[in-house]
Amino acid sequence: MSDRPFRNSVRYWRTPLLPGADMVTAEYLDHEFAPHWHDAYTIPVIEAGAEMYDYLGSHHIAETGTVPVINPGEVHTGSRANEHGWQYRVCYVPVDFLQRLADDIAGRAQPLPWFPADVIRDPDLARRVSTAHRLLEAAGDSPGGDPPGGDPLAAEAALIDALSTLLVRHARNEPEPARLLADNPRVETMKARLVADLAEPVTLTDLAQAVDLSAFHAARLFTRETGLPPHAWRNQVRLQRALGPLRAGVSVAEVAAATGFTDQSHFTRHFRRMFGVPPGRWQSR
Known part of the structure; x- marks a missing residue:
């Protein structure tokens, strides 16, 4: 990583290849995310630096080359884990999209995919997620999806590849709800x-x-x-x-x-x- 600290620079964008999703290309130096949740699956890839966050009762550090997935509806924070900040790409994937993909992979209806709280340290997956995100961004920036760098066919294939790899390697079933208490x-x-x-x-x-x-x-x-x-x-x-x-x-x-x-x-x-x-x-x- 360069010795240059990152800036607070954020780009939100959308793509018709992943309907209903918000996409983010960003770097942060000193921004701190307050405790919050998202209705979608939060699927980031840390491309440089490191982020720390609190999630499901534990403190986590996601370094370069990791994929710290956050399940929908779960409260979490976010801030830099070193003096330089961090740079990442994020896909906020709608629940129904990932659910359908899980069903397609299994060939039958599946429980809601759920991901363990630990940071996913899988360099091959990180590469696939980063590649898909970059191709989707390029396709969105090129009118008509024309090459070079703007091929929607390649972008959609990379997206399915990245998300299916995530599901096959790391998804679990949603935990059974705890027994209802009187409260x-x-x-x-x-x-x-x-x-x-x-x-x-x-x-x-x-x-x-x-x-x-x-x-x-x-x-x-x-x-x-x-x-x-x-x-x-x-x-x-x-x-x-x-x-x-x-x-x-x-x-x-x-x-x-x-x-x-x-x-x-x-x-x-x-x-x-x-x-x-x-x-x-x-x-x-």
Whole structure:
């Protein structure tokens, strides 16, 4: 790796070859991702430097040439693991796409693919993921997918190759859900209350009264079961629901108001902490 520190430079893009997916080509020097989750499978490849992150109760370091997969819906963080920062490429692969691919590989319906929490250290897989990402980016940048470097046939083949290799070598079945405890309905009730109207002010006392607990015990229970305190969990739902309108071209100010953020600056601050760029820039890409 060069002795030059990386910059905070992010490019979000999309490709018709992987419908519904967000793609990222980025390098970071000092950006720190707040605890968050994605609705898709997060499939990065670290191309230089190293990233550290907290995930599923453990602290991880993903160095150059690794593939630190994050399962959908799982809370995680992200920041540099050395003074230079890190450079990576990320595919946010929709759950239904990876599920169909797993079914095709097995020739029959499969359980939801699930990946262990440990960083995947498989140099051959890392090369395949990086190659697929680069070819997809080149195909998207070349009108009509014309060569050189813009062949959509080669890009799609590389994508299927990379994801099928990931599934065959590293996927497991989704863990069986733990036996429901008496408190699980309370957590679901609080979630429902939080998302019923994202623009409606909700207090911790409101949540606690809905489940017949004190505010202290309601907050502790919710945080223990979801990995985030109620206000942070609600903001994550707001951010996820903002993506569709942003893609459709709705203004940032309108999206901020519709999803319940106090104002546009509040929305922008939370969006950048999760996605690394302001919402207007994400939308323009």
